[in-house]
Amino acid sequence: AQSVTQLGSHVSVSEGALVLLRCNYSSSVPPYLFWYVQYPNQGLQLLLKYTSAATLVKGINGFEAEFKKSETSFHLTKPSAHMSDAAEYFCAVSDLGNDMRFGAGTRLTVKP
Amino acid sequence: GAVVSQHPSWVICKSGTSVKIECRSLDFQATTMFWYRQFPKQSLMLMATSNEGSKATYEQGVEKDKFLINHASLTLSTLTVTSAHPEDSSFYICSAREALQSSYNEQFFGPGTRLTVL
Numbered sequence: 565a566q567s568v569t570q571l572g573s574h575v576s577v578s579e580g581a582l583v584l585l586r587c588n589y590s591s592s593v594p595p596y597l598f599w600y601v602q603y604p605n606q607g608l609q610l611l612l613k614y615t616s617a618a619t620l621v622k623g624i625n626g627f628e629a630e631f632k633k634s635e636t637s638f639h640l641t642k643p644s645a646h647m648s649d650a651a652e653y654f655c656a657v658s659d660l661g662n663d664m665r666f667g668a669g670t671r672l673t674v675k676p
Numbered sequence: 677g678a679v680v681s682q683h684p685s686w687v688i689c690k691s692g693t694s695v696k697i698e699c700r701s702l703d704f705q706a707t708t709m710f711w712y713r714q715f716p717k718q719s720l721m722l723m724a725t726s727n728e729g730s731k732a733t734y735e736q737g738v739e740k741d742k743f744l745i746n747h748a749s750l751t752l753s754t755l756t757v758t759s760a761h762p763e764d765s766s767f768y769i770c771s772a773r774e775a776l777q778s779s780y781n782e783q784f785f786g787p788g789t790r791l792t793v794l
Contacts, residue, residue, distance in 0.1 A: 658781035
């Protein structure tokens with residue numbers, strides 16, 4: 565069965581600094597990978613998704629992620645953090661025939 | 677884009693009463709809808725998967741008689757928490773999968789419903 569592991573339940577960066585949120589996946593077949601953001605008391609908003617096309621995926625709000633099969637990773641990055649990026653971020657994996665599974669989440673804090 | 681709504685956004689009820697939460701896909705037909713539960717500072721836990729016109733499939737450990745799910749149309753699924761107790765207090769999120777996107781298994785999420793049982 566597929567699964568994802570998010571390294572670091574809490575990441576803190578300064579405004580303007582690089583954001584790096586880590587996600588490693590496990591899947592026996594080619595995976596589809598997703599990053600979602602959740603603001604307090606809200607649902608999940610899709611940031612970006614990898615569906616076996618380009619390995620470097622660009623999403624909304626300046627985020628991007630790179631699919632690295634050799635490392636089974638799909639880390640989320642943003643060159644310059646903004647205060648509005650403070651939220652909970654979830655990595656998720658699915659594949660043909662299997663529903664989506666979520667990581668434990670990473671809380672991003674942005675310091676002024 | 678695909679929009680999913682939930683109603684109500686928050687509800688407070690007395691212990692022993694039942695609460696119904698609606699999940700609607702507003703601009704697409706959802707052949708499959710999912711119900712998740714999220715505890716504070718935790719990830720989403722899949723409770724059940726429902727296909728339009730079929731009985732829901734519940735995850736292990738989720739009481740089907742406690743959490744009644746109905747998916748009577750391609751745009752509406754409901755979750756009824758029966759005889760609610762304080763331990764049922766949680767944030768409930770639904771999602772919907774559009775048939776055309778099903779090859780990616782992408783889900784579109786509702787805004788969530790905060791349930792508080794007194």
